[in-house]
Amino acid sequence: MTMKLYCFGESGNAYKAALAMELAGLEWEPVYVDFFNGETRTEAFREISIQGEAPVLVDGDMTLSQSGVIQQYITDKTGKFAGAPEDKYEVLRWVLWDNHKMSSQVGMTRFLMNFLPEDKRPAPVIQFMQGRLQAAWTTLNAHLEGREWMVGTGITNADLSCCSYLFYPEPFGFDRADWPHIDTWLTRISEQPGWKHPYDLMPGNPSDRA
Template sequence: MTLHLHCFGESGNAYKAALTLTLCGIDWEPVFVDFFHGATRTPEFRALNVMGEVPVLVGDDVKLTQSGTIQLWAAERTGRLLGPSRAEALRWLLFDNHKVSSQAGALRFHMNFLAPEKRSPQVMDWLSGRLRAALQSMEAQLGQTPWLAGEEVTIGDIACCGYLYYPEPFGFDRAEWPAIDAWLDRISALPGWRHPYDMMPGRPSDRATIS
């Protein structure tokens, strides 16, 4: 059985699934979704996922959407990345979805991929403030423990880092956040780690901004 992950390089949400699968030792192949040319808005894609989002993982006996669902599936299937308490791992995965990636993904999109005339300084300021508040919680935790859920790396870490390796500016400067910076180094030192643009097809240099 080949597992196919519908994804594109710019998606931090897809990256969380891709990196989790890889770190769990599960083989997968990417299926490129041309998000920037409307692929997630087609009836065909909506039939695959009514939410109109990547990632979607498809295999002979499985179809999963939402990065967190795929992350938990991979972790439970292999017994990896769960740590001693699944609840602690899930807590950080959910915090990511609600407070970290929600803001970081939207802010990065706004600052880099949206046509300049459609950008709103007020929206960017607001998202930036919300993102900083979330990063402060992560920085506080990582000042106490090496990984978000404690002494072991979990799917919570792989969720929260989803947008933090991207080079496009979104107001996140690792130098400002020493505990997060060291933690990102620990994650990228894990065997099998790769950068999102080296793991999934599609990157900004392939195209122009959205009009």
């Protein structure tokens, strides 16, 4: 049975899982979650994810949420994106760093700046988050100086986690031109065979609601 990813195009967290499956060459299909109309809060969706999380991967009897968990499952299934055995902790470190210091803040800030009605956008919160995000991008850009990949000599879950939100076109305070090492690395990822932009890989994008 084909694996199903409950996802929507705007979700950078869903993109981490979708991109991992796509680059690993797995058979999978997206199931559109109408997040912006409240689908994750419905009883039907709570049958799939009791916490109303997205993405959710369903593979036979296995139902998984949290993008980092789905990434680990794909690695266990395919042997891909783990890096060298001696780099295991370093890969996990960047996945956690991304969840802790970057994606959680980017996801929220991008939502506030783009997906709320203009008169509901909390300017002081957005401004505060910009400062935190500049610090995260400074860390990421410095780490990538002189490196092709986040960890070791090939693409790992560290890359797939950290890159995800940075491919989105909506404004959230990130401009690739300001961060040359991040920019080169994102280009390198996008040149991987099978790479697709989030809006080409998953259903749903802001123009659907325009």
